[in-house]
Amino acid sequence: MPQQHDKYLRRTLVFSLGRKAPNSSKLLKYSTKIDMTDRLTQLQDAVNCQADNICNAIGCLQQYAPPSPFQEFDRPQENTKSQQTEDYPQLFAQHIVRTAKDIDILIDSLPSEDSTPELQAASLRRLELDNQEAATKLEDAVKRCEDLLEKVQGILKKEAQARLKLNAATDTTPS
Numbered sequence: 001m002p003q004q005h006d007k008y009l010r011r012t013l014v015f016s017l018g019r020k021a022p023n024s025s026k027l028l029k030y031s032t033k034i035d036m037t038d039r040l041t042q043l044q045d046a047v048n049c050q051a052d053n054i055c056n057a058i059g060c061l062q063q064y065a066p067p068s069p070f071q072e073f074d075r076p077q078e079n080t081k082s083q084q085t086e087d088y089p090q091l092f093a094q095h096i097v098r099t100a101k102d103i104d105i106l107i108d109s110l111p112s113e114d115s116t117p118e119l120q121a122a123s124l125r126r127l128e129l130d131n132q133e134a135a136t137k138l139e140d141a142v143k144r145c146e147d148l149l150e151k152v153q154g155i156l157k158k159e160a161q162a163r164l165k166l167n168a169a170t171d172t173t174p175s
Helices: 002-016 023-066 087-110 118-174
Strands: none
Touching: 023 087
8 A cells, every 4th residue: 555655656746747748739738638638637636645545544543443242231341452553543543644645745736716818828938938047058068068078088098198108118128
């Protein structure tokens, strides 16, 4: 169960961050529909996962809870306490809380009703400007790295030539 939830959580984080939209407006509308569908599917999966977590938690509570005494029945209490090998209440509480947080993240990632095409376009323009700025910074960093690489390669080439000359000089001198 924890492995399945971790797989779901990784998938949720990938989709909750969203995708980059293509430049074409026709493709942009199609891509947005795909993202929305993916988010809705994820939300449904998260709700189903939460239902599974709650059902499993109730099942464990039923299995490991001590019996309640009833006054109408005179049954001698058996002294059989089942040993829990794991802390199931803590485990299921963590799963339920984690899934609830995932559901909140997915709900927050859905577009609001107040979102108009103009607001979405303004948001996309802002994201495109941020993307261009980040691309410029990345290009500058790549250029600096290429310059440093050329310097290092030049130094290594000089060092190799100096060693070759040194080896050639020591090989030709008589001992």
